[in-house]
Structures are given as structure tokens and as C-alpha cells.
Amino acid sequence: MKPVTIGLLGLGTVGQGVANILTRNAAEIERRTGRSIRLTRAAVRNKAKAEALNLGIDITTDAQSLVSDPDIDIVCEAMGGDDPALSLLHSAIANGKHVITANKALIAVHGNELFRAASEKGVTIAFESAVAGGIPIIKALREGLTANRIEWLVGIINGTGNFILSEMAEKGRTFDDVLAEAQELGYAEADPTFDVEGIDAAHKLAIMASVAFGMPLQFDAVYTEGISQITREDVEFAEELGYRIKHLGVARRRKEGVELRVHPTLIPERRLLANVNGVMNAIVVHGDAVGPTLYYGAGAGSEPTGSAMVADIIDAVRCLDADPAHRVPTLAFQPDALTPHVMLDTANYQSAYYLRLHALDQPGVLATVTDIFGKLGISIEAILQKEPEMVGELSDDSIEVPNVPIILLTRRVREGLIETAIERIEALSTITQPVTRIRVESL
Numbered sequence: 001m002k003p004v005t006i007g008l009l010g011l012g013t014v015g016q017g018v019a020n021i022l023t024r025n026a027a028e029i030e031r032r033t034g035r036s037i038r039l040t041r042a043a044v045r046n047k048a049k050a051e052a053l054n055l056g057i058d059i060t061t062d063a064q065s066l067v068s069d070p071d072i073d074i075v076c077e078a079m080g081g082d083d084p085a086l087s088l089l090h091s092a093i094a095n096g097k098h099v100i101t102a103n104k105a106l107i108a109v110h111g112n113e114l115f116r117a118a119s120e121k122g123v124t125i126a127f128e129s130a131v132a133g134g135i136p137i138i139k140a141l142r143e144g145l146t147a148n149r150i151e152w153l154v155g156i157i158n159g160t161g162n163f164i165l166s167e168m169a170e171k172g173r174t175f176d177d178v179l180a181e182a183q184e185l186g187y188a189e190a191d192p193t194f195d196v197e198g199i200d201a202a203h204k205l206a207i208m209a210s211v212a213f214g215m216p217l218q219f220d221a222v223y224t225e226g227i228s229q230i231t232r233e234d235v236e237f238a239e240e241l242g243y244r245i246k247h248l249g250v251a252r253r254r255k256e257g258v259e260l261r262v263h264p265t266l267i268p269e270r271r272l273l274a275n276v277n278g279v280m281n282a283i284v285v286h287g288d289a290v291g292p293t294l295y296y297g298a299g300a301g302s303e304p305t306g307s308a309m310v311a312d313i314i315d316a317v318r319c320l321d322a323d324p325a326h327r328v329p330t331l332a333f334q335p336d337a338l339t340p341h342v343m344l345d346t347a348n349y350q351s352a353y354y355l356r357l358h359a360l361d362q363p364g365v366l367a368t369v370t371d372i373f374g375k376l377g378i379s380i381e382a383i384l385q386k387e388p389e390m391v392g393e394l395s396d397d398s399i400e401v402p403n404v405p406i407i408l409l410t411r412r413v414r415e416g417l418i419e420t421a422i423e424r425i426e427a428l429s430t431i432t433q434p435v436t437r438i439r440v441e442s443l
């Protein structure tokens with residue numbers, strides 16, 4: 001039988017991972033599929049650099065020629081960005097190619113239109129590598145858990161962010177120093193603000209929620225907060241209270257609607273997710289029949305991500321001769337059964353909270369603060385008052401009133417109430433800085 005031919009768009013971290021795996025495991029993969037799969041062409045920006053990899057394939061800078069090449073069966077996109085990736089994928093689909101992409105930004109924002117185009121043309125579009133790198137989470141949600149009504153999923157889904165938080169906590173390294181290393185290791189996005197501001201995690205959460213709950217992609221509905229405001233102080237205070245800070249994605253179905261949010265979170269240190277470190281990702285998925293299930297593995301990096309992309313290639317090869325109607329639907333549900341869900345307003349999210357305040361070290365300050373909580377009916381779980389901080393130089397006749405950091409942990413409460421409490425606390429003349437607020441999940 002004729003080999004199946006692959007064309008790669010982009011030969012960077014992920015593209016090279018795909019090329020290496022297809023070459024090294026060619027025989028193993030052929031034993032699994034009964035077909036020989038060959039990477040024959042790659043479109044790149046820098047031809048000389050790509051040729052120096054000695055892959056023995058055709059290298060071109062004309063990506064359009066690759067997606068319209070009649071000798072290519074499957075197009076794998078690992079170049080990133082919107083333009084020209086989106087138009088290239090549309091061309092590939094229009095030319096009847098099966099399409100595989102690692103580009104979560106593209107799928108989260110333009111997935112609905114790409115899926116429609118692929119369905120009309122009868123080709124597959126697959127994106128396992130776009131979510132949580134090497135972890136087969138899309139496969140698990142689409143196939144392994146398909147008997148379940150999935151109720152919620154919670155995960156650490158950005159490798160760069162988790163690497164930064166872990167190194168800050170374990171080795172006392174600075175944010176910028178660890179981010180630079182994550183970039184060198186090929187974990188970070190081309191624009192690393194996607195990683196540190198939570199946008200990459202929001203892309204992945206939007207994709208997982210669609211597959212889990214059977215709704216069209218709704219990236220704009222994801223509440224997004226990153227880790228760039230997390231300080232060493234918060235990491236240390238959290239540890240003193242028995243917690244670790246992780247960046248979590250949470251998708252939950254509730255009676256009133258769906259909650260989609262990504263943000264830093266305090267997790268009790270004994271929990272599994274609190275112990276997922278470095279570039280590793282982990283996702284807990286709760287199905288009504290199976291209960292909680294856990295998926296763990298490398299969330300970024302060349303071969304872990306390549307592993308997921310090659311798995312998608314293998315799936316596509318297995319489907320080459322199948323009637324499109326018999327394929328697993330792209331988002332796990334029949335396209336005409338995808339229903340947009342009501343998104344909960346953030347004021348209706350529920351969580352416990354860690355609050356860090358800086359107050360003048362004067363009698364009665366703590367009582368005023370706790371009174372605000374009492375009046376709003378918010379219960380306090382723990383209070384930690386730290387040593388006073390002297391903030392400036394004293395002249396001979398002045399008396400400085402030092403600042404005291406106060407850490408409060410609340411019980412679970414509606415987010416709208418916490419916002420009101422923070423507004424009232426910040427309005428006190430004894431409070432000297434904006435309040436830091438981090439959600440707490442006991443999972």
C-alpha cells in the first residue's frame with residue numbers, strides 16, 4: 001500500500017519533535033497502523049536552518065504550496081499564530097487534506113469555523129497536542145469518558161506557568177529568571193505573556209470545556225487571570241498556612257450555568273494537584289459514572305507535544321478510508337447537538353479566598369477588618385499577622401507607624417461578596433496598599 005504522506009508547517013520545537021518521533025518509531029507505528037507514514041515536506045521560515053537538521057525531506061519557504069500539494073495526505077500545523085496559520089489550514093481543508101494542529105490559540109478562537117469547514121469537506125481536524133501537551137486528555141474526554149455526563153474538570157494546564165511557580169517555591173528563584181529558562185527549554189509561547197497572563201490556559205480550558213460539555217468553543221467566556229502578580233511573599237505565606245499556589249483552569253457545570261475560569265489558586269499541600277511540579281500538567285475530570293479521574297504528564301516540550309501530534313496522525317491514518325459519519329465527532333458530540341451554555345457571571349462564582357492586606361500597626365485595625373467580614377456574613381478560617389515592616393527612613397523627631405501584613409483565609413463564599421469586602425477594606429484609612437486576593441480550592 002502507498003505510504004501516507006505528511007507535510008509539516010513549522011519545524012521549531014514541536015515540528016522537530018514530530019519529525020524525530022516519526023523517524024525513530026516508524027517501524028513501531030507501522031505495526032500499529034498497517035501503513036507506512038512518511039514525513040515528506042516541511043514549510044519553514046529559515047530554509048538553511050531547517051536543512052541543517054538533515055531530515056532528508058523537502059524543505060520549502062512556500063507554505064501555500066505545501067497545503068495544496070496533491071502528494072500530501074495530512075497537514076500538521078506547528079507554526080503557531082493566527083496569520084497565516086488560519087488561512088493555510090482553510091486551504092489545506094479545501095484541498096481535502098486531513099489537518100492536525102498544536103495551535104490552541106487558533107482552535108480556541110477560530111475552531112468553530114474550522115470544524116465546520118472540515119465537516120463540510122469530510123476531513124478530520126485534530127488537536128490533541130494543543131491541550132496539555134503529551135497528556136491524551138482530548139482522547140480521554142472524547143472517547144474514554146464518553147459514557148459519562150462530565151460535571152467538572154480542574155487542571156494545571158500551562159507548563160511554563162507551573163515551571164515558574166514550582167521553581168519560585170522550591171528554589172527561591174525569581175519569576176523573570178525562571179521564565180527565561182522556560183523560553184530556552186522551548187516551553188513558552190512565542191509571546192510569553194500568553195503563558196504568564198493565563199491566556200494560553202484559557203485557550204486550553206475553552207477547548208476542554210467544549211469537548212467535555214458539548215458546547216461550541218466560547219473562549220471569550222473564560223475568566224482569565226495569570227501568575228504575573230504572584231510574589232515570593234504570597235508563595236511563602238501560603239506555605240506557612242499549609243498551601244501551595246498553582247495556576248488552575250476550572251470548568252464546572254452548575255444548575256445555573258457554566259463556570260470557566262483560569263487563575264492562581266491556593267491548594268492544600270497534601271492534594272495531588274499541589275504536588276504537580278515543573279513543566280508537568282495534571283487534570284482531574286469528574287464524570288457522573290466514573291467519579292474523579294486524573295491525567296498527568298508533560299504539558300510542553302518537543303517530544304511530549306510531538307507524541308500527541310503523532311497520535312493524531314495515527315488516528316487520522318486509521319480513519320482515512322472510514323465513512324466520515326462513522327468518525328468520533330470532533331468535539332465528542334454530534335455537531336448539531338452542540339448547545340451554547342449560559343455562562344455564570346463571575347459574581348456568582350464560589351470559592352474560598354486568601355487575602356493579603358497591609359495595615360498600619362495600630363490598635364483596633366484587625367477588629368475593623370473582621371467587622372467588615374462579619375457584617376457581610378463571610379466566615380474567616382484563619383488569620384496570620386506578620387512582623388511589622390518599617391517602610392522608610394526616620395528623621396530624628398518623627399515616629400513611623402510600621403505596616404503589618406495580615407493574611408486572611410475565608411470560608412467558601414460568593415465572589416460578589418468578597419469583592420464588596422475588599423472594596424470596604426481598601427477604603428479604610430489604615431489600609432496602605434491594595435488587597436491581594438487569591439482563590440483557594442480544596443479540590
Ligand SMILES: NC(=O)C1=CN([C@@H]2O[C@H](COP(=O)(O)OP(=O)(O)OC[C@H]3O[C@@H](n4cnc5c(N)ncnc54)[C@H](O)[C@@H]3O)[C@@H](O)[C@H]2O)C=CC1
Nearest residue numbers: 010011012013014043044045078079080102103300301305
Ligand atoms: N512548545 C511547546 O511545548 C508547545 C507548543 N504548542 C503549540 O505549537 C505551535 C508551535 O510551537 P513551537 O514549536 O513551540 O514554536 P517554535 O517557535 O519553536 O516553532 C514554530 C516554527 O514555525 C515557523 N514558522 C512560523 N511562521 C511561519 C510561516 N509563516 N511560514 C513558515 N514557517 C513559519 C518558525 O520559524 C518556527 O521555526 C504553537 O501553536 C504552540 O502554541 C503546543 C503545545 C506545546
Ligand SMILES: N[C@@H](CC=O)C(=O)O
Nearest residue numbers: 158159160187189300
Ligand atoms: N506554552 C505552553 C506550551 C504548551 O501548550 C505551556 O507552557 O504549557
Ligand code: NA
Nearest residue numbers: 128131133135
Ligand atoms: Na494533549
